[in-house]
Amino acid sequence: xxxxxxxxxxxxxxxxxxxxxxxxxAYEAARAICRSLEAEPPPGLIEYVPGYxxxxxxxAAGTAPAGSPELKALPARLAKQLKQPAEPxxxxxxxxxxxxxxxxxxxxxxxxxxxxxxxxHAATLYRVALLGFxxxxxxxxxxxxxxxxxxxxxxxxxxxxxxxxxxxxxTGIYSVPGPGGWNLIGRTEIRLFDPVRACxxxxxxxxxxxxxxRVRFVxxxxx
Amino acid sequence: xxxxxxVNSPGLLTSIQDGGxxxxxxxxxxPGGAMDRGAWHTANRMLHNALDCPVLExxxxxxxxxxxxxxxxxxxxxxxLAWTARPGEIIEFPPSLAGVWHYLALxxxxxxxxxxxxxxxxxxxxxxxxxxKGSRIACLxxxxxxxxxNVKCRHPIQLEDYSDAVDAMRVWPGPQWQAFDEAARRxxxxxxxxxxxxxxRTGYRLEGAPIAPPPGELxxxxxxxxxxxxxxxxxxxxxxxxxxxxxxxxKIALVDPADLDRLAQTRPGQSVRFTKIPGW
Numbered sequence: 165x166x167x168x169x170x171x172x173x174x175x176x177x178x179x180x181x182x183x184x185x186x187x188x189x190a191y192e193a194a195r196a197i198c199r200s201l202e203a204e205p206p207p208g209l210i211e212y213v214p215g216y217x218x219x220x221x222x223x224a225a226g227t228a229p230a231g232s233p234e235l236k237a238l239p240a241r242l243a244k245q246l247k248q249p250a251e252p253x254x255x256x257x258x259x260x261x262x263x264x265x266x267x268x269x270x271x272x273x274x275x276x277x278x279x280x281x282x283x284x285h286a287a288t289l290y291r292v293a294l295l296g297f298x299x300x301x302x303x304x305x306x307x308x309x310x311x312x313x314x315x316x317x318x319x320x321x322x323x324x325x326x327x328x329x330x331x332x333x334x335t336g337i338y339s340v341p342g343p344g345g346w347n348l349i350g351r352t353e354i355r356l357f358d359p360v361r362a363c364x365x366x367x368x369x370x371x372x373x374x375x376x377x378r379v380r381f382v383x384x385x386x387x
Numbered sequence: 388x389x390x391x392x393x394v395n396s397p398g399l400l401t402s403i404q405d406g407g408x409x410x411x412x413x414x415x416x417x418p419g420g421a422m423d424r425g426a427w428h429t430a431n432r433m434l435h436n437a438l439d440c441p442v443l444e445x446x447x448x449x450x451x452x453x454x455x456x457x458x459x460x461x462x463x464x465x466x467x468l469a470w471t472a473r474p475g476e477i478i479e480f481p482p483s484l485a486g487v488w489h490y491l492a493l494x495x496x497x498x499x500x501x502x503x504x505x506x507x508x509x510x511x512x513x514x515x516x517x518x519x520k521g522s523r524i525a526c527l528x529x530x531x532x533x534x535x536x537n538v539k540c541r542h543p544i545q546l547e548d549y550s551d552a553v554d555a556m557r558v559w560p561g562p563q564w565q566a567f568d569e570a571a572r573r574x575x576x577x578x579x580x581x582x583x584x585x586x587x588r589t590g591y592r593l594e595g596a597p598i599a600p601p602p603g604e605l606x607x608x609x610x611x612x613x614x615x616x617x618x619x620x621x622x623x624x625x626x627x628x629x630x631x632x633x634x635x636x637x638k639i640a641l642v643d644p645a646d647l648d649r650l651a652q653t654r655p656g657q658s659v660r661f662t663k664i665p666g667w
Contacts, residue, residue, distance in 0.1 A: 173611060174611060174644075177611060179562045210409070211409065213412045213413050214609070215609050216607055217606050296412075296607070296633035297633060299415045299513070325513075340512060341513065357513070
């Protein structure tokens, strides 16, 4: 297991690194660490933000100075959490119509038929490593290497929310409309980010996917 | 609630802002909020508002028409002014040599929809929308109640604010500071950087002699507001309030939160340099 390290990141903030590389082990570690930070936040913690191999910890001013006993003890405390097997993340199914404008491009790059691309894309159980970039935007891990496809040379000025896409070695779903350079292979009706769902006390509902979820794409007809 | 202003022209950008919505970055939601926090407070203070009331944030070219008599306070790129605006009056924000972002407060604050505790519009995240020609602006207080008669100008801007002196921004070491080589570190502190015109609420791009990012690819990691990221082209980008919550570029430094207002008010083409925070 990777030794946890704390790197200072400006006033009152630390980057806790818990893995060398992204992947299944880092995903499990991030889930365990976030669960622990949620259940037993260290004194003064205002916010935590997970990445693939690190988590940002932001504290109230002056509550976590370098060398404080609480801060020093934190890596060991969180490392202990990693030994407890976690329940697997819930599986969320996302219906997709595979009719994106870049499906042919992805197929050509992979040397496969469009149909084979869809089957391969839908055959994987993906992991939501984190949400970021845009509200509710999932960083999905596990794309079959055959489907890795370079991003577009010129990004589109506007991509619709719900577009299922491949960018390099990643696959994802655009959660809000905006510019984007990934290859669009399909679309889903599911609203990944919907502010209306953020009722007081249930704010997390605004995001359809959460960090730690697992995702399966389910092909649907065009109807 | 009274509608007192109408947008004649939003200029380059006019939107409602307050202190933003910190605490939701793990859901991909940027903290957002006023680009110049000090000016946001000042505008509210002049009208005896709670300091955290929503205000209008305007870029140059914005023009507002007064519908109903109201006290108004403006601050930011211009220094601070408060007066009683009469129906028909046009409030304009032409380009200012002294800054970028203008703020306008109304008595009791501006009426606005809130999301996650903030009225701040974040267009990139599809949270709210910027104002357009014809948008009406209402205040929550009594338009006539707060300003003593004959008060016109309380904090005129000082001439020094127009100077071309290069502003130094204090920085902390970024998480990848150790990974940058000696030449890159020297170049970062040793030169004057120009603010690029490709700068907005998400971040300010800087132009200068390129500095080499560390070799290898960085795994995407969380990004704080004020981070100075160095993409492969060697031209740093300072992440600001509406910027992405995660990123894959090496961060050489972090601008001290106390200096972000001054950075935000630095106009494209103007210069900044960086200096180590005392104690680094």
